[in-house]
Amino acid sequence: MNIPPTSKKRIVIIGGGFGGLSLAKSLRNSDFQVVLIDKNNYHAFQPLFYQVATAGLEPGSIAYPFRKIFANYQNFYFRMAEVISIDATKKTVCSSIGEVNYDYLVLATGATSNFFGLKNVEEKSMPMKSVSEALDIRSLLIQNFEKAILSKDIKEREALMSVVIVGGGPTGVELAGAIAELRKDILPKDYPDLDIRGMDVHLVEANNRLLTGMSAQSGHRAYDALNEMGVDIWLDTRVSDYDGTTVTCHNGKTLFGSMLIWAAGVKGVVPGGIEASHIKGGRILVNEFNEIQGLQDVYAIGDVALMITEIAPTGHPMVAQPAMQQGVNVAKNLKRKLSNQAPIAFVYKDLGSMATIGRNKAVTELPRFKMFGWFAWMAWLFVHVYQLVGFRNKIIVLISWAQNYFRHARDLRLIIRPFKRGG
């Protein structure tokens, strides 16, 4: 990897998502050499992928180059590479661009889509775990409409127009709301020859309510709001098969849609070299210091880490906050280690959670109170703009949102790279 040798201890961080980035930033001016490895050359702001997928934001507005973030850091090295495996005995990471030794290793590899063994769904559905997958959804949505106007078969035409979203968490709820808004404001103007009533937006959820990570009240409010926007919500329903047009559910129900967006499940991205005994439910078991037990000097944080505690018996939610807080804590403990101080156990501070549903509508739960509607929506906007990396991105997202809001515009309905299955 051509990293200069150093007398300092070397920390290798795999993954520059919320966890890895927060860790790297917390290690600024510390007495370590830090190597960050990521398969992309940019940090991507996942909570807004759904807006890229629905033509509301450009990909460049929610991505920020790592090298710019770390331009003024000392003893800091970024390498763009895919990590293949780790060897905790030899203390090396094996990657697509060669090996690197470490003194301390932190896995912040995040999560990927979990299809729960449904092969056909995996092959034919659209996941949304990367910027380019979000762009693929944007392309396919428009490509399907361009196909629909050519079709003289009403069943085919309506399937091409319809979208089935699986998973009633924040991603599924936000996507369903944004696509329902496209159906209301944009698509009838773009395709006046198509009868927009033939376009269904389905949201399928295995549980008996939406937003199971939030309170029942928020889940019900999201349900009512989406329902009012014309989203067909199917609770207590699990998808069992998909042939590219027909979605088959476990209870025999069938839904039609040439686009199936999979937001139903995630699992940790576990590099090779981690024994199965350390993995549970696709995540790597860690102790209260984010250490992988049995391995020396190997940590895991964020989505890929499963820290089971009394207050989090099934682990922390796989969202940005625990990842960022664990990044800060691991940085602190690594610095304490240098000065032979005992590590501090991680304690998750729940700052709340939120999901937007549409214009003026969001659910926001703060530790002390819940909000719904316009105030919740404003809170959502503020928090998301605030957290975006980069001044340019903040400004451009604000302007894009203002234009989307006041002019009901989604001007990014562009097929820059047509989506091709398997391409």
Next chain:
Amino acid sequence: MNIPPTSKKRIVIIGGGFGGLSLAKSLRNSDFQVVLIDKNNYHAFQPLFYQVATAGLEPGSIAYPFRKIFANYQNFYFRMAEVISIDATKKTVCSSIGEVNYDYLVLATGATSNFFGLKNVEEKSMPMKSVSEALDIRSLLIQNFEKAILSKDIKEREALMSVVIVGGGPTGVELAGAIAELRKDILPKDYPDLDIRGMDVHLVEANNRLLTGMSAQSGHRAYDALNEMGVDIWLDTRVSDYDGTTVTCHNGKTLFGSMLIWAAGVKGVVPGGIEASHIKGGRILVNEFNEIQGLQDVYAIGDVALMITEIAPTGHPMVAQPAMQQGVNVAKNLKRKLSNQAPIAFVYKDLGSMATIGRNKAVTELPRFKMFGWFAWMAWLFVHVYQLVGFRNKIIVLISWAQNYFRHARDLRLIIRPFKRGG
């Protein structure tokens, strides 16, 4: 193509670039049915491709969806398709989505890269005639730098960092200037481990000066400005071969660069069904009414059309202005035809030409006077923002430019889709 039958005469326009778009807009509220066919679902603003390629602008800022442009047009149909051939006898267009009949056909298919038979160059160089090709250049530029930091071989490393641009027209000049600015402001900060002096920016031109479409004075000014920015300019030099690293020139000179950008030549995109006798130098011969002689009711405008007149003995320049003006004129003549009026011959009104070189530097030639430097640069900025389609695009481009200017920033150095040769 599923276009509704009509009692009106049907005009089919192939291509929604500057010419096709200007024609379509001029036909608004006319008594025709208009069908616009383009392989993309957006109009792309070609003069700013070079800024997409150099991380200054997002692709979405210079592209605008056709369906939004034509949302309120009556009797107007857009179809996204590749045109395969035309049959002027049967009056049909054959495309990737089927056939369509026409009463009048206008070819506004534009131009594509002309490699003049240099197979290796065609295979291994980067053209920049579409948004996605511009994005490929952006990706490869960064990918090569990410590779360069891994290389321990100085020759390989310097080749990976270096760029050879072929063609000293506006595109080549603008690219060379923008890449020289990346070398000055951005890349040394992003890659402090690399010795930036190893990065060469070469500009190769077959003629004895730059900007042959403009005055000698402008060409010399561009030369001096680029020279001062450290661009190595090779006049009177033709590229004869390229192996992916070494550029061989006709005079034996060799240049090294893992990226060869081809901006040296264009040729018209001629659909099948046009006889060779109608084609000259890759363009379709038309009379002063933009009619293809010998074919009935078939027109060609813009880059693909070659109209030889006394004042333009080699045809009009292959830039936006003639295309737009011909679009307006053909629209006028088609309307006159409906009322049995004689057509009006096309007369090109040269509004001037311009090329930007870098910060505060451009050459602008208006019919009455020439400008160079800051005023020319401001004129360039103003004209380009003014001509962009869409309010959002104008605003976002202005903000991006302000940030690029005041903060020396190019925050879009993202590899969203890695470039793969042949992929």
